[in-house]
Amino acid sequence: MNHPSLFESVFNSSPIGNYLLSPTPDAIILAVNDTFLKASSRTREELVGMSLFAAFPRNPDDPEDRGEIDLRRSLACAVDTAKPDSLPAIRYPIRVELPNGEVVFEERFWSAVSTPIFGEDGSIVCISHTTSDVTEQVRAAAALRESEKRFRALTSATADVIYRMSPDWTQVRQLEGRGFIKDTADPNEMWLDEYIPQGDHDLVHQAIDEAVSNKQAFELEHRVRRIDGSIGWTLSRAVPMLDAHGAIYEWIGAASDITERKEAEAKLRDTDRRKDEFVAMLAHELRNPLAPIRAAAELLQMAHQDPQRVRQTSQIITRQVMHMTNLINDLLDVSRVTNGLVTLDKAPLNIRHVLMEAVEQVTPLMQSRQHHLAIHLPPGSTVVSGDAKRLVQVMTNILSNAAKYTPARGNIELRTEVHPSQVLITVTDNGIGMAPELTGRVFDLFTQDERTSDRSSGGLGLGLALVKSLVELHGGTVSCESPGPGEGSRFTVGLPRQDAGDQVLAPQAAEHGAGVAAAPLRIMVVDDNVDAATMLAILLEAAGHQVTVEHRPEDALERIREARPQVCLLDIGLPGMDGHELARRLRQLPETADALLVAVTGYGQEETRAHALASGFDHYFVKPIDMAALHQLLAAASAG
CATH class of the missing domain: 3.30.450.20 (PAS domain)
Incomplete structure (x- = not known):
């Protein structure tokens, strides 16, 4: 070889x-x-x-x-x-x-x-x-290491928890990621018992059994124990890993923390529910005054009514219209404040004057319920900077709220404490009180306590929301306390205090009488609502004025030379040519160039008022018209 x-x-x-x-x-x-x-x-x-x-x-x-x-x-x-x-x-x-x-x-x-x-x-x-x-x-091998490195980076960067599960989901084999899910000391513990609250076991088991049976992806939103011990929500997704024979040997999944999303959804549902309750209550509150108004109107149509009955009926209509007007004003105020459209007319104010005006406004309500009101005010002058009208509105709402929720012959206390940097105003009652969980959200829009079907206390859940917004616009704070149902409530308003030295206090607004006399004027009313125009003309004629009524702006322009009005009361929402355009044209005519133009409209927004004044109007009234204010305006016009 x-x-x-x-x-x-x-x-x-x-x-x-x-x-x-x-x-x-x-x-x-x-x-x-x-x-x-x-x-x-x-x-x-x-x-x-x-x-x-x-x-x-x-x-x-x-x-x-x-x-x-x-x-x-x-x-x-x-x-x-x-x-x-x-x-x-x-x-x-x-x-x-x-x-x-x-x-x-x-x-x-x-x-x-x-x-x-x-x-x-x-x-x-x-x-x-x-x-x-x-x-x-x-x-x-390098590619595998790089892939493993990317996986580690991904699990470190993601807010999700990456997990590996045994084929039957009884054991956690590995947890990676940020770890919002509660840790376990023993990886061999039962997964459901360790991570899932008892109340969700059946839901999770059912979804797991279906995924295992069909060898398909598992996906479910369920509650989970979080690492801080709280119960949160997770969106869990997992896919089965199959061997060469098609058998599941492991599950790979990811769990996302969706607690904030679920809480936001729950809050939205609660807000939507409270909105629906508010709409139902608004309908109820608006129907209440409509019923006596309709009955009074039908009564006035009957013949042979004595003057006393007519006067009584008219008073009923006036009160109910004022009630409806206040409801609508609250709605508009909340909308303006929450959208940042309210501008405060701030001036140095004596808080005593503000509080006493608020007390004056709620006195009829408290007298009707036989409440005892104890008032404790500081001596002398305590000055805050604010909008007098809005601060009176704040305190009126709080006092009215106390009166509504305090049974007849109950006690209400108004107390003011003066501190170096702020003034604290508390309103305490011994009324129905409220549950502790309600005190934290009583100032939220549409929030109310449980109410009986008759809505006997009234209100739309707007007043306190308006209070909070207005107080905060003044740089103040407002809070609520209650020991519990049946134990009464205490509302506290804190306002920044100002040094009274060198401050000139704003004068108190004068009361406007309803019966201010005015010399007869030539007045034109333009409104496409026939009933509204007719009733306004009747009231003005009853005051001695000469009134012309038109329902179309074109007809009003044609009649100007004949009527030669000194005052024009114009609706804004007219057909074809709106009130703004009509006002501009009236200013161009020699007969009405110097006439007093008054906008009369159902629109109460600040931007609408500004638009009207820019169009040539001198004054702006929101329907239903405050007739006392209108009579005073006409008296001033006739005197001038």
Whole structure:
């Protein structure tokens, strides 16, 4: 048998790259097998007889190319120790000449074993150097590490909790992420018992059973124990991992903390419910005055009514219209305040005057319910800066609220305490009180306590919301306290105090009488609402004025020369040409250039008032008209 031929055959057919090197520092290539030639894209003629490091030089432009250093160290170790030396996967770029003549270094990774070969005398005759190209394995491992790094970064960055579950969902195998879900000391504990509140077990079990049975994704919103011990909400999604036989061996999922969203949804539902209750109550409150108004109107149509009965009926209509007007004004006030459309007319005010005017307004209500009102005011002058009308409105609302919710013959106390930097005003009653949870939201819009079906206390849940907004506009605070149902309530308003020195107090508003006399005037009423125009004309004629009524703006313009009105009461929402345009045209006519133009409209917004005054109107009245104020205006016009 030819042993050299057999050795050469085995050497060349080995699937592992191999070459024989001289045991000298320059490592001359003595032989190289076909596998290595194929891996290195070289020929035997190019390599045999050359130094290994000349055949495969390092890249001079790559400072990280340490392949030659590591390989020299390994070969030297094999020679010095006379034992094989292994190299792990080392980076050893290979010089490659491209078809265009350009030389590049292709990044490659190799694992190698250098084994000394001994002669008969025991000396090392050569080094057998076996190599394996592990470039793909190294790159795959690097890609895996990078993928794992990205996964770790993702789980650290996300607000979600990433989890792995056993196939039957009885055990948590791993939790990653921000960890809003409660931790567990023992990962083998039952998952549901540890993380899910008892009340949601059935819901979660049902969704899990369905997902497991159908081998489909699990997705469910449910409650969960949070890491701070509270009960929150999570949106949990998980997908099944299937083995080669289609069996579930694990679940991978993510849980999102949706507690804030669920709380916001609950708050919206509560607000929507309270809005619906408010609309129903508004309808009830508006129907209440409509019933006596309708009955009174029918009574006035009957013949042979004595003057006393007519006067009594008229008083009923007036009171009920005022009640409806106050309801509508509250609605408009809340809308203006909450949208930031209210401008305060601030001036130094004596708080005593504000409080006494508010008491005067609620006295009829308290007298009708036989309440005892105790008033404790500071002596002298205590000054705050504010809008007198709005502060009176605040205190009137609080006192009215106390009166409404205090049974007949109950006690109400108004007390003022003066501190260096603020004035505290408290209204205390021994009325029905309220539950502790209501005191925190009693100033929210549409908020009311439980009420009986007759709505005997009245109100729309607007007054206290308006109080809070107006007090805060004044830089103050308002709060509510109650020991509980049946224990009464205390409302406290705090307003910044001002130094009374060098302050000029605003004068109190004068009362406007309803029967101010006025010399007869020529008045034109323009309103497309026939009934409203007719009744207004009757009232004005009863006061001695000469009144012309038109329902269309075009007809009004045609009649100007004949009527030559001194005062024009114009509706804004007229058909075709609105009141703004009509006012502008009247200002251009010589007959009405100096006439007193008064807007009469159902629109009460501040921007509508400003638009009317810019159009040429002198005054602005919101329907239903305050006739006392109108008579006073007409008296001033006739006197001028």
